[in-house]
Amino acid sequence: MYIVTGGAGFIGSNIIKALNKRGITNILLVDDLTDGKKCLNLSDLNIADYMDMYDFLELVKANALNLKVDAVFHEGACSATTEWNGKYVMDVNYQYSKAVLHWCLKNKVSFSYASSASVYGAGPIFQETRDHENPLNMYAFSKFQFDQYVRTILPEAKSQIVGFRYFNVYGPRENHKGSMASVAFHLRNQVLAGENPKLFGAYDGYEAGGQSRDFIYVEDLVETKLWFLENDDKSGIFNLGTGHAEPFRTIAETVIEHYGKGEIEYISFPEHLKGAYQSFTQADISKLRDSGYTGNFRSLSEGVKDYMTWLDSRD
Numbered sequence: 001m002y003i004v005t006g007g008a009g010f011i012g013s014n015i016i017k018a019l020n021k022r023g024i025t026n027i028l029l030v031d032d033l034t035d036g037k038k039c040l041n042l043s044d045l046n047i048a049d050y051m052d053m054y055d056f057l058e059l060v061k062a063n064a065l066n067l068k069v070d071a072v073f074h075e076g077a078c079s080a081t082t083e084w085n086g087k088y089v090m091d092v093n094y095q096y097s098k099a100v101l102h103w104c105l106k107n108k109v110s111f112s113y114a115s116s117a118s119v120y121g122a123g124p125i126f127q128e129t130r131d132h133e134n135p136l137n138m139y140a141f142s143k144f145q146f147d148q149y150v151r152t153i154l155p156e157a158k159s160q161i162v163g164f165r166y167f168n169v170y171g172p173r174e175n176h177k178g179s180m181a182s183v184a185f186h187l188r189n190q191v192l193a194g195e196n197p198k199l200f201g202a203y204d205g206y207e208a209g210g211q212s213r214d215f216i217y218v219e220d221l222v223e224t225k226l227w228f229l230e231n232d233d234k235s236g237i238f239n240l241g242t243g244h245a246e247p248f249r250t251i252a253e254t255v256i257e258h259y260g261k262g263e264i265e266y267i268s269f270p271e272h273l274k275g276a277y278q279s280f281t282q283a284d285i286s287k288l289r290d291s292g293y294t295g296n297f298r299s300l301s302e303g304v305k306d307y308m309t310w311l312d313s314r315d
Helices: 010-021 036-041 053-061 086-106 138-156 175-180 183-192 218-230 248-259 286-290 300-314
Strands: 002-005 027-031 049-052 071-074 110-116 161-166 168-170 198-200 215-217 236-240 265-267
Touching: 002 010, 010 027, 010 218, 027 053, 036 175, 049 053, 053 086, 071 086, 086 110, 086 138, 086 161, 110 138, 110 218, 138 161, 138 236, 161 218, 168 183, 168 218, 168 300, 183 248, 183 300, 198 248, 215 218, 215 300, 218 236, 236 286, 248 300
Parallel strands: 002 027, 002 071, 027 049, 071 110, 110 161, 161 236, 168 215, 198 265
Antiparallel strands: none
């Protein structure tokens, strides 16, 4: 059996979709479905069972999860970068992750988990070493601290542990994320509502719309994770991006071209984000490549076109 925590979420549901494509349906989905709209991510997926995230945690802590498990994809987390309740964030993102990790170690189960490029703060170097890590918010700190904990475990681990520092992920099945959904999703909604797509104006030394991120299409991200599943001798913490930064302006231009309407409108940079915003990210993926992974990643314009086409098919 495969376990996917956060399985009704954006990346978790895409992992289940990819497993289904490989003929795997013996999957335990773990999540908090208080927000029932997340069920829309699951309507075309096949799983064996569902468990609430807190019920799962209790069984894990008691080592009472009586299942034969091949691998755990730990994707569940509080992903809001604007959440400043530190106790809550650390309980959900750090303590919970530790419990699942130790269950996997005790039972010799492959453990793959979601870290984040936010651990690097403002950069400018995005490389998996302590001297480049400087989290700027509670979400980033919780992911950084778990990475630090994993680093102490890795040398003695007898089963696979793989952490992936996700850069800016976008693509299908993120509709439920609200304000935390990708820029591509929001700009499409603006254009279809008859508005101009809006981007931040000049800030932090970047021209209007020129703030740049390493954007990775969710299907490319999942393919990378499944390669590690098939190569369970590989452990470590890896950046997971394309290795190329592209400006937000490219997203807006691609959305405008796809729908044939709108023009970019620039807005003032929000005061509440100043000092806690990454104006530039670019994954150093040399460690990922050194692991043996040779897969390709879509360019931003290619990925946005594919995503718009997918969204259009769901309207």
